[in-house]
Amino acid sequence: xxxLEGVSHSYDDRAVLRDVTLDxxxxxxxxxxxxxxxxxxxxxxxxxxxxxxxxRVTLGEWDTRxxxxxxxxxxGFVFSDAANQIIMPTVAEDVEIGLRALKLGxxxxxxxxxxxxxxxxxxxxxxxxGHLLSGGQKQxxxxxxxxxxxxEVLVCDEPTxxxxxxxxxMVHRTLDGLEQQVVLFTHDLDLLDDFDRVLxxxxxxVVFDGVPGDAVPHYTKLMDER
Ligand SMILES: Nc1ncnc2c1ncn2[C@@H]1O[C@H](COP(=O)(O)OP(=O)(O)OP(=O)(O)O)[C@@H](O)[C@H]1O
Ligand SMILES: [Mg+2]
Numbered sequence: 766x767x768x769l770e771g772v773s774h775s776y777d778d779r780a781v782l783r784d785v786t787l788d789x790x791x792x793x794x795x796x797x798x799x800x801x802x803x804x805x806x807x808x809x810x811x812x813x814x815x816x817x818x819x820x821r822v823t824l825g826e827w828d829t830r831x832x833x834x835x836x837x838x839x840x841g842f843v844f845s846d847a848a849n850q851i852i853m854p855t856v857a858e859d860v861e862i863g864l865r866a867l868k869l870g871x872x873x874x875x876x877x878x879x880x881x882x883x884x885x886x887x888x889x890x891x892x893x894x895g896h897l898l899s900g901g902q903k904q905x906x907x908x909x910x911x912x913x914x915x916x917e918v919l920v921c922d923e924p925t926x927x928x929x930x931x932x933x934x935m936v937h938r939t940l941d942g943l944e945q946q947v948v949l950f951t952h953d954l955d956l957l958d959d960f961d962r963v964l965x966x967x968x969x970x971v972v973f974d975g976v977p978g979d980a981v982p983h984y985t986k987l988m989d990e991r
Pocket of ligand 1: 776777781798799800801802803804805806807
């Protein structure tokens, strides 16, 4: 289980996370909050992309400060701008690259790549350059490239920004069907209806923690008061 204990982080003199303590045990966890409230920074602490100035983030016995490599293999991360995650000449190679570190051997690697391409509807594009895919397909490729490594936890930072309704639904269905734990940072409140738990962030703190039916109205009220 991911656990944050007294996590605080500043950029220059500006506090962006303030003493956040959380046990992230639920299968589906959403995080919402205003622009600049610290969501992406919090997301990045979960797999060691950001190591907090104070406090610690752990996954079982692993600590992001000391075991970033172990944690990154277990906690997959999908960015809001999927294009940044597309780096290889072809779609198939983009899916394969994440597997290299796992050294699974040629056959197992090829099997997993094929399975991921089919599952995410990308098998017809295997030899195309990823940057020619549509926005929704890029998002699915980014998801496929992370999920092919079979992480224990998937952290998604606004995976549906830029997407039309059809592709938003496609990403939603994909996330919905995953066995893995998902921690979803989003402005798309509709995605959270069936989530187990939703955290509301404001000015670097978690100001509400509950079921979506209570968290979303709390956030809406917070925004109405501004
Ligand atoms: N690498 C960085 N260097 C300096 N300041 C940063 C950096 N990353 C984030 N910040 C600042 O930290 C604050 C929180 O940013 P963060 O990206 O975590 O917010 P957010 O809640 O994800 O916002 P949004 O909803 O707009 O994505 C912002 O004021 C931002 O300018
Ligand atoms: Mg953000």
